[in-house]
Ligand SMILES: NC(=O)C1=CN([C@@H]2O[C@H](COP(=O)(O)OP(=O)(O)OC[C@H]3O[C@@H](n4cnc5c(N)ncnc54)[C@H](O)[C@@H]3O)[C@@H](O)[C@H]2O)[C@@H](O)CC1
């Protein structure tokens with residue numbers, strides 16, 4: 416399952432399954448608890464060694480922290496299943512047992528037949544040394560507000576234990592990834608759990624915002640809900656954003672008999688003297704990703720500087736908007752890129768005007784985004800073959816009201832997420848928007864949205880280096896030249912961008928990125944089992 420769900424969608428899918436009579440809420444809870452236990456044994460195989468192998472082996476010990484809702488219900492199931500496997504389990508309940516929802520209450524009572532449920536006050540910070548495993552089932556998709564201090568203190572005291580979060584760490588908003596608990600500064604780099612076990616599919620909060628860094632790793636366990644999409648009237652592509660998976664090598668392969676013009680001609684406009692590096696890096700990216708030809712359009716004053724530094728990339732003098740119109744008489748030029756260190760003057764605004772009026776595929780990045788944010792007339796010329804690539808600051812300049820909604824603290828669900836913001840921005844702009852970050856979100860104007868997650872095993876903090884965005888703009892332009900649709904070009908480029916950073920590793924500078932493409936592309940050819948972009 417690559418679709419990403421909001422809390423409300425997950426609830427609707429569960430409810431539809433229950434209403435259909437195919438499964439009960441209790442059965443789903445049992446499967447959820449069993450999924451957690453399965454994930455625990457997968458993560459720590461040593462737990463499964465039978466006690467009989469070693470007479471002296473002490474019994475395994477766990478603490479389960481249960482909350483006041485169905486997440487707590489999952490916790491009672493986990494406690495029971497671990498007990499059945501011979502563990503010594505201690506269970507704490509945050510809240511009042513009489514107020515538990517019905518399914519959680521049933522599992523509470525089943526646990527009471529086995530052992531004690533200890534009140535939260537007894538969950539003191541001195542007890543954690545004896546417990547190899549802490550299961551946190553305090554809040555999941557039902558988290559609605561800041562986590563209280565009496566929970567925070569316990570969570571911080573457990574950080575030296577092995578930790579499993581049920582569905583989500585209890586302080587992460589499942590729609591936005593916002594962290595609803597003060598996380599101590601000195602703990603940056605420490606995650607809230609070693610493993611987060613979620614059900615059916617990732618929730619947005621596992622991949623977006625600050626929360627993603629605090630889940631440890633996320634394991635998705637099926638609870639048998641696959642059949643339910645029709646039941647809530649959804650077709651997956653329309654409703655659910657998806658996680659961009661491994662690119663199919665086939666998508667990037669070239670037709671053996673093709674010539675260079677079959678693969679398109681990209682034109683990248685450069686800034687003036689001493690401002691040409693960004694466009695040169697974008698051009699190198701466009702060429703390496705497979706555009707048949709790449710030309711740098713340079714103002715005459717920068718011609719010598721650029722000529723001294725390029726080889727396979729071609730050069731064209733483009734003094735002003737009229738000159739650009741002339742160059743675009745060549746209809747083989749099918750993808751343009753404007754923005755990296757382009758400049759913010761009238762000349763540059765006019766270049767953007769001509770580029771947009773040409774109706775060609777057009778990537779607008781950096782300075783071009785600032786210019787269209789300033790000029791309503793330019794903004795209105797955007798069309799479906801454009802791709803905007805803002806980072807957070809540029810996004811706020813372009814869509815200040817949407818950014819304000821995104822920044823507002825969520826007080827009640829459903830919370831407004833980066834996915835909602837990108838979709839709204841794309842709809843307004845009438846084109847594809849790629850909103851950058853470790854949680855890059857891409858949406859086209861119709862609301863088809865995806866996330867390129869640089870988290871968990873794809874974490875690449877070294878990609879936050881000057882100029883890496885320019886290379887990304889070049890990658891997108893190159894794929895547009897090759898005939899990819901705007902949204903597929905943005906998705907493919909974002910995915911490859913992270914793969915290039917992973918391939919190089921720490922120490923990466925932006926120039927290194929295009930040079931990783933041959934190896935990354937090679938690794939994809941012949942491995943077409945991945946999820947299609
Ligand atoms: N609905 C279902 O059939 C299933 C639900 N499942 C589990 O149920 C969870 C969702 O259950 P719920 O909707 O009951 O929600 P939760 O159990 O996540 O939390 C809701 C409860 O927590 C309280 N609460 C929320 N934020 C709080 C805060 N900051 N401080 C104090 N109290 C707070 C609420 O008042 C409510 O009592 C999922 O995350 C998943 O773990 C799974 O068992 C699979 C099946």
Ligand SMILES: Nc1ncnc2c1ncn2[C@@H]1O[C@H](COP(=O)(O)OP(=O)(O)O)[C@@H](O)[C@H]1O
Pocket residue numbers: 781806851852853855869874875876877878879880881882883884885886887912
């Ligand atoms: N912590 C991070 N992890 C992964 N990718 C990141 C991270 N921070 C930034 N990026 C990516 O690096 C690129 C930076 O682009 P941008 O902010 O435009 O930089 P520049 O203008 O210097 O080129 C974007 O693709 C962004 O998604």
Ligand SMILES: [K+]
Pocket residue numbers: 486551552553554555580581582583584585
């Ligand atoms: K939890």
